[in-house]
Every structure is written in structure tokens, then in C-alpha cells.
Amino acid sequence: MSISYDTRPSNYQICSLLGECTTKIGAVYSARHLSSNTVVALKKYNLEKITREDTALIQEEIILMRQLCHPNVLPCLTAFVSGHTIVAVTPLMGYGSCHDIMMRHFSAGLPEPAIACILRAVITALGYLHSKAIIHRAVRASHILISTDGNVVLTGLRYSCRLLSEGGRWLRKVHMFPPSTLPNLNWLSPELLQQNLEGYSEKCDVYSFGVMGCELANGIVPFWDTPTTFMLTEKMRGASPQLIDCTTFVHSANQGYITEDDYMRAVSERKFSENFHSLCETCMEREAVKRPRPHQLLSHPFLKGAPHSSALPSLLLPAIPIVDSGVLEVQGTFYYY
Amino acid sequence: MFFHRVNSNEIIYQARRKKCKMIGKYVMGDLLGEGSYGKVKELLDSETLCRRAAKILKKRKLRRIPNGEQNVQREIQLLKLLKHKNVIELVDVLYNNEKEKMYIVMEYCVGGLQDMLDSTPSKKFPLWQAHGYFCQLIDGLGYLHSNGIVHKDIKPGNLLLTLDGTLKISDLGVAEALDIFAPDDTCFTSQGSPAFQPPEIANGLEKFAGFKIDIWSSGVTLFNLTTGKYPFEGDNIYRLFECIGRCQMTIPEDLDDSLRNLLAGMLHKEPEARFNLQQIRHHPWFIRKPARTTDGVCVPPLRGDHLHSMTVLPYLLEFHYGDHNSSSTQFITERQLNEEKKIAEQEACANNKGSSSSGTHNHKRSWKRPTSCLSVKNLPSCRPS
Incomplete structure (x- = not known):
């Protein structure tokens, strides 16, 4: 993959909310990167709602993820600050x-x-x-x-x-x-x-x-x-x-x-x-x-x-991955990720 | 009347049961030490499982100490505002009004520099170790001073170490927070330890520069850490103060020149000429880390325990298993039975065939029997998540 993911917030169009991070300090969205027309995941943290310690941890995590390169470690494609939010761009993990x-x-x-x-x-x-x-x-x-x-x-x-x-x-x-x-x-x-x-x-x-x-x-x-x-x-x-x-x-x-x-x-x-x-x-x-x-x-x-x-x-069937719509029909009920 | 004679060696004392005691969400452990105002005991946060230490203060005892209650309140006020790697962190303050007790919960430290010094024959640290502690002391002190706080009682006994060897400045009981509108760091009182007081206090000056007191006592501390001695001594406090007041001291010849220069700068009689933190930070001895040539001094064991393991654990074991330690409440599962059978068969097999076929599989697994969850008591403040 040689797509370069830029740091312009306007280049990412949010599709849907996927869920919250474990500690509930951030939200994960699926989004479309417009210039490459690929789907990525955005991790968003609202700087106004998180503590200084959390901010430091998030910063360290992003720096570390940028330094690592292994097929079984989630990479961080890019990260930027937009208004009051920190945005980390990662590949979308369908399941x-x-x-x-x-x-x-x-x-x-x-x-x-x-x-x-x-x-x-x-x-x-x-x-x-x-x-x-x-x-x-x-x-x-x-x-x-x-x-x-x-x-x-x-x-x-x-x-x-x-x-x-x-x-x-x-x-x-x-x-x-x-x-x-x-x-x-x-x-x-x-x-x-x-x-x-x-x-x-x-x-x-x-x-x-x-x-x-x-x-x-x-x-x-x-x-x-x-x-x-x-x-x-x-x-x-x-x-x-x-x-x-x-x-x-x-x-x-x-x-x-x-x-x-x-x-x-x-x-x-x-x-x-x-x-x-x-x-x-x-x-x-x-x-x-x-x-x-x-x-x-x-x-x-x-x-x-x-x-x-x-x-x-x-x-993993019957579990099915989300591709880009974010809304799935499973056994008659809609699951919003 | 007949008295049965019993040799004292024959008496078996019943081991005291470790009864689990809770203070709020904290489980009480053993005594860690005695501070100036009361006992220090270990605690365990039952929610985060983080080890803590608590200063336990009795109101009755505090009232008898001059400024006792005032000092404690001031220390709490100050610690609440502070957050730095090298300053002890206040975690919680709990009150027990019935017993008139107060628990000041702080981060856990394994020991203090004074205890470590006392545990060695030479009463000093190797240079590299003293240098490491001194740098951390200066970092912590820099933070305190930048927040307008004069510690006034810097000494090895008030410098504690965490498990990973981070130095923590503790005991802000006699510290002074300068008024934010104060033009300078002028102080009027000092209640610190005599041997660490500067000449201006020993000579009874009415007012003095606060930050320079801490520089002086840090200098005495560095002197002590590197030489095992004190720069000033006296049979009693009058002699001691006389000695400090004249500022007569000899820095041992065997120290290297840059360290001697730093000590002389920090222990200068005139506060104005004494080094400030900036000068210390830029001093050649401070910048240049001595080579780690010898083993460092370790934290001395606590009641024979070199690892300083959780003292709360025996209480928790008693609480959770108590009299259930007998085998009657244990369950045996099919897998355990099979496993035991298999091991028995293998052993029999190995015995029959002799030593040649001791088996390629390692089946020496020890089976850990799961305890029944029924015998588990809930701690009152534990959330069953």
C-alpha cells in the first residue's frame, strides 16, 4: 500500500460510529479517505473531556504506534489535531x-x-x-x-x-x-x-x-x-x-x-x-x-x-465484518457499530 | 498445690490470626515505620490493587505536639496541590471520628535513604548512586521552589524510594508555602532538623531567605551521602549551632575537586553567595555522571523480607480462605482425575521399563485445584463487577 494519508480533516468523511475505546475516553468511527477513496477507522478523543494524564498516554501511544511496523500490530497511518479533538487514523478492522x-x-x-x-x-x-x-x-x-x-x-x-x-x-x-x-x-x-x-x-x-x-x-x-x-x-x-x-x-x-x-x-x-x-x-x-x-x-x-x-x-461465522456502510442486518435486527 | 514445670522452649505460642481490617476501600497491612507524628502502615487499595502507605495520626497525640494539628493540615493542603515525579504523592485522606484517627494515604515507598545509609558499614553511598539521588532531589526541589514552597526539612530521612528507585521528597510537615503576592522568599520560622540548619538560623537571625535554606540542607545531605559524615557536629544543640554559625568545616581531601567545589558552593556561609538551583544544575559534578563501578547499596530488608513483599497478603488469605483451608471444600474435576491417573500410569510404565524410557512428554504438571466460589467472602467495598 503506497497510499499516503494526509492530515487534512476535510479529506476524511465520517461514515458511522463503530464504538467506544475500552476506557470510554474516545470514539471510533469508520470514515472514507476522499482522495484515495479508501475506508479507514478514525479514533477521536475530545481534548476537553480527557485528563492531562490521558492526553499524555494517548500521545505516547500514537508515537509508539508510528514507530512500530509488524503485520500483527495495529499501525497508526497518521494522526492530527482538529479543533478540540485528537484524531488517529488506522486501518479499518472489519470484525x-x-x-x-x-x-x-x-x-x-x-x-x-x-x-x-x-x-x-x-x-x-x-x-x-x-x-x-x-x-x-x-x-x-x-x-x-x-x-x-x-x-x-x-x-x-x-x-x-x-x-x-x-x-x-x-x-x-x-x-x-x-x-x-x-x-x-x-x-x-x-x-x-x-x-x-x-x-x-x-x-x-x-x-x-x-x-x-x-x-x-x-x-x-x-x-x-x-x-x-x-x-x-x-x-x-x-x-x-x-x-x-x-x-x-x-x-x-x-x-x-x-x-x-x-x-x-x-x-x-x-x-x-x-x-x-x-x-x-x-x-x-x-x-x-x-x-x-x-x-x-x-x-x-x-x-x-x-x-x-x-x-x-x-x-468466525455467523459474525460478518462491516465493510463501509456501518449498518448490518443480522437475523432481522440492525446492529449499529 | 502442684505446679507443673514447663520449659519455656516447650511452650507453643498460637500464631496470632491475621484478622483482615478495612479502612474505607483499603485493606490494612503491617507496620512500615514510625514517623515523627505516628505510625506508618501499609495499605492495599482493594479496587486498583495498588500498594499504598498511610500515616496514621491520633488527634490526642497531635494536640500534645506544638503546632501538631496545624502542621498536618498544612502538609495535606500542600500535597494536594503538588504533582511531580520526585515529590511524594498524596492519594487520599480518611478520618475515623470515633477513634479520633486520621489516615493520610500516600504512594508506597520501600524505604528511605537514611535506612539504607544505616544498613552499610561505611554509612555512605558509592558516588554514582549518590549522584543519581542528588539529581532527583534537585529536580524535586526545583519543582517545589517553582511552586513557592520552601521544604525546610531536607535530609536523608525525608527522602524515600519507590520500588523502581525513584526518589520522593516527603514530609512537608514543616514546609512553608510563600504567599503568592510576597515580593521574595523571606521566611521567619524554621522547625527543621538541627544538623541540617544553615548558619543564618543557627545564629538566630530574625528573617532569612527561604530557598537558600533548602540549598544548604541539600548540601549537608550531599555531604552525608558521599562521605558518610556530617559537615558540622556538636555534643548538644548549642555546640552544634555554634559550629554551624561559624561555618567551620573541612571537606574531606579524598573527594574529587568538582564535588568539593559543589559542596563548598552549597555550604557557603552567606546565603547570597550560596549556589542557587540554576548554578547547581550547571555545575560540572552535576552534569557529569560518575561511572557505575561498584554495586549500589540496597534497601535493607523489612522484618527479614528482602523483597519487601505485600504485607497485606496474609490478611487477605485469612479473609478469603480462613478456615476453608481444609481439603473438604475443594472440588476435583474429571480432568484432574484423568491427569492424576495419567501421571500414575506413566510412572508405573517408567518403573517397568526402567530408566531408558523416561518418556518424551513432560507430564509433571501440578494440578491446581480451583477453589469453590461459594467459600469466597465479599469485601464490603468490593464491587462485584
Whole structure:
């Protein structure tokens, strides 16, 4: 692609609202770039409504996105300030985030082949970030976007940090507890949460990757229904979340926390492969040193056997991507993205 | 009457149960230290899971300290306005009217420079480490001064470190915010630590330039960090002030010339001739970072814990699992059973075939049993999201 996206606000014609960013400080629109007649996504932040800290985070995120170049990391095509809004232009990701897909079509989790395909792309992206001394710190389904042709990209770099000292030396560990990490707590690794002098390394992303594996499979993130402090003690004891299928589902009449019967039936009848179970388990080792590195995980049988990303659209049916109209008819109801 | 004799070694004391206590949304942890006005305890924010520290002040005790309540209120007022990497951040202030207690919640620090100095035999830091702290001190001080605040109590004991080694200027209890319409930084009072006071205060001057007090005490601090000694000493406060008032000091010969020059500039008897922050920032010693040749001094362990782990955790464990630690409430799933069976079979297999076929698969997975969610108690202020 050699289209150059300019910074003239008038050259982007907004088509429709796609949704809000995770922290609800910005809105995402689909828009047409008039001079090239291509469709892009615009992330808009109203400077008057966001705090100074948020502004700094958004600025850092855009700068970082402009520096990175990897097929599985969402690029920032250009960014500009128009009136009171910051606008970041990114490619349009037709399927939206994995979280969106699950919310709309797969409340009990995605099919296993689709998960394998998504996870392989994400671990490739993490390997790339780690090689640039970047820790992502917010690997979760809502930060995984899928394009119309099935390409999977990682976003959410707002929460990332560098594994470098101020003098540019490569650090073994960092210690800072991310101040804005509240929405990501359930995905974070025990060594990041424990906040002691041991610190944490890029391996904390591998743990979050495992938690996200469970999230994609179960349709909901582990610990979503428990008190935050209980999530902490569970992780500190080394009790790792699990994929829920017929081998791990606990039949208990008074286990009232999942009330949807359809969900119960779906999870108690299915069975995930042994490879999938083992992948999640090895990623969520309590000790960071025992967790494999991203490039080692690529040769894990579960990810090795993953289908090609071109197969993803068919695996994600009945979910269908938006192309440019922004309004879709699904089973008789209109969904406004 | 018969007394059964028991050797004191035989007595088993029952471990005190770690009863979980909440202050607002914060879970209470162990004692971190004792400040000048009361205890400092660790807290955990139960919503963000961020570690915090709280100064716990008792109103009754405060009333007995001269200007106690006033100083505390002033510190809160000041901290609320400030936000800088090298100045301690005030997070929250909570009151318990029944117990007449006040909790000043601040960001968590692992320790102070004074504790670190005390933990080494030489009572000093390697040059590169002292340089790093000094630069951060000057940055923080620059911020305070630009906001019209004179700290008045700069000393190693008031310089704290976060987990990542960022220095935080703390304890603004005796600090003074200059009036925004004041023509200059003239101050009339000082309640700082004697050993760090400049000659103009030791000599009892009625008024003095505020910012230069902080420069002086930063100079004494730098002297202390790099040499392990104090520039001025005295058996009692009168002797000490006499010594400071005459400004008689010797800077050790073994320090390099640029550091000696910087110390002399910061510890100049005349406030007008004393370096200002600008001069310090442009000083050759400040600009040139010493090589990192030796290991740095670490934060000393807290009650034997070198990692300074969360002290709130035992309380939370007691709260969430308590008496449920017995195996009766655990569930065993089919997968766990299969897994255990498989491991058993493999072991049996390996034993039969001898050591040659120890298996290509690594099945030494430890099964972590999920706890039943029923035994989970909710913290009162936890949102079940």
C-alpha cells in the first residue's frame, strides 16, 4: 500500500460510529479517505473531556504506534489535531475486537480453530514487541482486532512500557505498577500484581496471553465475578484459571454464579484439545522463568497446527465484518457499530 | 498445690490470626515505620490493587505536639496541590471520628535513604548512586521552589524510594508555602532538623531567605551521602549551632575537586553567595555522571523480607480462605482425575521399563485445584463487577 494519508480533516468523511475505546475516553468511527477513496477507522478523543494524564498516554501511544511496523500490530497511518479533538487514523478492522465478536455471536467462547489462529498471530506480535524491549501489559480480547480478510492485530499500546533504563540500557526487570491499569487487572500476572522488589519482565505478557486464551475459550475473562482481592490471592497462590469444558466443568447445583442455562449446557458438553489445555497451563506458570518465550510458544503443537489466517472469516461465522456502510442486518435486527 | 514445670522452649505460642481490617476501600497491612507524628502502615487499595502507605495520626497525640494539628493540615493542603515525579504523592485522606484517627494515604515507598545509609558499614553511598539521588532531589526541589514552597526539612530521612528507585521528597510537615503576592522568599520560622540548619538560623537571625535554606540542607545531605559524615557536629544543640554559625568545616581531601567545589558552593556561609538551583544544575559534578563501578547499596530488608513483599497478603488469605483451608471444600474435576491417573500410569510404565524410557512428554504438571466460589467472602467495598 503506497497510499499516503494526509492530515487534512476535510479529506476524511465520517461514515458511522463503530464504538467506544475500552476506557470510554474516545470514539471510533469508520470514515472514507476522499482522495484515495479508501475506508479507514478514525479514533477521536475530545481534548476537553480527557485528563492531562490521558492526553499524555494517548500521545505516547500514537508515537509508539508510528514507530512500530509488524503485520500483527495495529499501525497508526497518521494522526492530527482538529479543533478540540485528537484524531488517529488506522486501518479499518472489519470484525472489530475479539471481545465484540464474542459479545455479539459467541457468548460461550470462540471455536477452537479460530482461537488457535488468533493466538498464533498475537504471540507473533508479542515476540516482535519484546524484541523491541516493549512490554505490552494489556493483552486481552478487547485489544485484539480482526480485519475483514482475517488478519489479526494487537492494539492497546497505551498501557505498554519499555524494558529500558533512562540511559537506554536493557533492563532485566521493571517495577512500576501501571497507574491506569484498573480495567486490565484480571489479565495481569502475579509478579506484576505483587509489586515488590522482584519486579516483572516481558514474561508477564505471556501470562496475560494465557488468561486471554481462557477468555477467548470461555467467552468471559476468568475472575470476572470474584472480588478483585480474591483474584489477587488466587494468582499469588499459583491457582491459575482454566478452560471450561466437560473435563473441568464442576457440576454443582448451587454454583450460582453462571446463571445462563444455555451457557452451562454449551460448556459442559464441549471438549477442548489437550494441546489447548497444556498451552494455557504453561503460559500461566506462577514462576515467570518457567514460562516459555513467545518464539518458543510458536512451536507449541496447538499453535503449530493453527489454520491460516485466511480461514478465519469462515471460522468466525455467523459474525460478518462491516465493510463501509456501518449498518448490518443480522437475523432481522440492525446492529449499529 | 502442684505446679507443673514447663520449659519455656516447650511452650507453643498460637500464631496470632491475621484478622483482615478495612479502612474505607483499603485493606490494612503491617507496620512500615514510625514517623515523627505516628505510625506508618501499609495499605492495599482493594479496587486498583495498588500498594499504598498511610500515616496514621491520633488527634490526642497531635494536640500534645506544638503546632501538631496545624502542621498536618498544612502538609495535606500542600500535597494536594503538588504533582511531580520526585515529590511524594498524596492519594487520599480518611478520618475515623470515633477513634479520633486520621489516615493520610500516600504512594508506597520501600524505604528511605537514611535506612539504607544505616544498613552499610561505611554509612555512605558509592558516588554514582549518590549522584543519581542528588539529581532527583534537585529536580524535586526545583519543582517545589517553582511552586513557592520552601521544604525546610531536607535530609536523608525525608527522602524515600519507590520500588523502581525513584526518589520522593516527603514530609512537608514543616514546609512553608510563600504567599503568592510576597515580593521574595523571606521566611521567619524554621522547625527543621538541627544538623541540617544553615548558619543564618543557627545564629538566630530574625528573617532569612527561604530557598537558600533548602540549598544548604541539600548540601549537608550531599555531604552525608558521599562521605558518610556530617559537615558540622556538636555534643548538644548549642555546640552544634555554634559550629554551624561559624561555618567551620573541612571537606574531606579524598573527594574529587568538582564535588568539593559543589559542596563548598552549597555550604557557603552567606546565603547570597550560596549556589542557587540554576548554578547547581550547571555545575560540572552535576552534569557529569560518575561511572557505575561498584554495586549500589540496597534497601535493607523489612522484618527479614528482602523483597519487601505485600504485607497485606496474609490478611487477605485469612479473609478469603480462613478456615476453608481444609481439603473438604475443594472440588476435583474429571480432568484432574484423568491427569492424576495419567501421571500414575506413566510412572508405573517408567518403573517397568526402567530408566531408558523416561518418556518424551513432560507430564509433571501440578494440578491446581480451583477453589469453590461459594467459600469466597465479599469485601464490603468490593464491587462485584
